[in-house]
Amino acid sequence: MLELTTLMIFTWLTLRVRYFHSYIQNFVFFDIDINNNVIVRWLCSFVMTDDPTANQKSAQQTATLSMDGLINLRQTKAGLCAASAFLIPKNLMAFFEEIPIDSSDKPHPRSGHRAIATESDLWIWGGYYPANDNQPERMFQELWRYNFALRRWTLETTTGDGPTLTLASHSMCLFRNSLLVFGGTGFPFGQHVSNDLFVLDLKRRHWKRCRILDEQPEQVYGASMLVNDDHLYILCGTNSWTYNSDVYDIHLPTLTCKHIGRTFDEIEDPSETGRYRQEAYIYKNKIFLFGGGGVSGISFSFEHLPVFDLTSGRWSFVQTNPDPIYNFPTGRKFHSIFPFHKNQIIMFGGAHFHHLINRHIAVNNRIWTFDFEKLEWSILPKLTMSRPTYFHAAAINERGEIWTHGGVVSESRSINDINNYTEKRITSLHKMHTRVQNLSELTWNYFLNSLPDRTCLITQPELLVQLGVPPRFTERIH
Structure with a gap:
């Protein structure tokens, strides 16, 4: 009262x-x-x-x-x-574009960067921009902060020993008041690959390279990283030649690491082992994998989800149930998932590899939910992304606001000609509420x-x- x-x-x-x-x-x-x-x-x-x-x-x-x-x-x-x-x-709940008050001071268009959200700010680190007729190729060793109240971007100055060459497809998450960054690659992709764990103190803007003890994770990019209590789980990824679905458990207070899960054979394609740029979520002491890509360019589907049991240390698959009207989501990688309502996650964005034109194409702008108790997919028919995007950076804050920045959009000069698809990096900022x-x-x-x-x-x-x-x-x- x-x-x-x-x-x-x-x-x-x-x-x-x-x-x-x-x-x-x-x-x-x-x-x-x-x-x-x-x-x-x-x-x-x-x-x-x-x-x-x-x-x-x-x-x-x-x-x-x-x-x-x-x-x-x-x-x-x-x-x-x-x-x-x-x-x-x-x-x-609909995605809508957030326009900064000062549109002249904002991040350059990019993809492959990562984001976390605190109560007051969206933070993005890294990213890649390809060469074109007007601009050179760029990797961004940049930390940008978007303040929600002021609607303003700020390019932050950092100190200490932070990532330098591996600024794309790294893994990133928030732990207390620190930003954790693991792995990643630079351009040419796969030439520089990392298994370093960096910690950025968000208050002091100071980087520190952590010395991981005992078993070392593989050098990868496109891995997933999850924090559960004082444990940091790192799983999957690629070094450009081989792909894995290993699971590592880093105890953050001591930085001791254990290799607790081994790479499994995919049931969708037995010749495939390992994934990268998948999304992962912990539910009832089990890690569920959603989508991702493999060595052949495959984008894994969602009919059977790999599940790692943190208690037994074993992988298995669960069969899911489709939406009664829209069936299963399109297989994808470079997408996003976040907690939604009770026992659910929400999923959007991503791309699949089109072998005929030898490039990635954004999936549609549909927004999906998955219910862990029913193992069932559902589409949100009245809600869509403003524009289908992949390789974007996205994060959710404690208020349930999802923020997405940048990424790649697919453009075509002709609806019927798939050979005219082009990729465009953007720097748009979008927001939606999950509750x-x-x-x-x-x-x-x-x-x-x-x-x-x-x-x-x-x-x-x-x-x-x-x-x-x-x-x-x-x-x-x-």
Whole structure:
């Protein structure tokens, strides 16, 4: 009750303020009577209205809710028009492009980079850009940070002993307040391959190369890396000539490593052993593999999933059930998966190798879910990616926001001519929500979107204190 009261007071203060120093005039578009629960009803208009996995209110109910809220808002006609952009319900689960406020300062288009997300920022490291008629080939030894509140990219300066030659298809994950990077390759791909583990302190921006004890993982790129408690699991990958599905367990406090799983023979193609650029997920002490590529260029399907049991130390396969209408997802690699609703993951993006034209083609823009309890695939029919992408960098934060950056898109001059497909690297940033935001987050986002100049959050932080903005929000601004 106290937390709700604090939230409502914060909302009320935010909406009632007439002037935010010299930056905002007529900031408030309407007055709110805090005693009639309009605040809660107003905030509810922001909630996902087209989540295909949840029970939905009809359009008539939604319209009624919005109108009820508006009737209780004592506002002028002009104020209503100004506020309407914030009151229109929209499907927050859909991917939409996030446009940085300063579009001139952003990462160069790239692929093969990796990302992690903290409460306040998206971090990307590395990446590759091929040579073309206008620009030389590039590998990016860069750490970029995108601050969610400021909607601003920053190229960070780092110190210490970090990766230099292996800046593409490395593995990356977040452990406490550190970024972990393992393996990777440079160009020409496979010429430089690494089995080094690097740790970047995100507060100090300082790199450290770790000395792994006991058994050493193979030098690979395209491996998967998962953190579970104090254990770091590294599995699969390639050195460009051989592929593996080995599993290594690194105890992070001691950096001791054990080789706990051996490469298995694929049942989809017995001549294939090992994978790279697959996605992995831990569920009930078992590691599930999703997709990936092999030595022949194959993109593994999703009908049978390899599963590594962390208790027994053995690989096996589980047979999955298709979507009753859309069957199984297209086999792919260079895609993304993230936790979704209870017992589920969400999957999107990726590419498969087209042997006729000898190149990778992006799969469709469909978004899938997989239920671990039912072992069943389902498509989200009303949701799609903004554009089919592969070799992108993607991450999810604790609020359930998925952020994707860059990658490769396939373009064709002719719909019927597959020989005219070309690849293009992009630097677009997209975002989607995997769950409904809580009221305080909705209020914070409304407040940010109402600011004509977000630099005031940096230049005059005392104003946020005066407004009573909770520290957990102000700490996100840096």
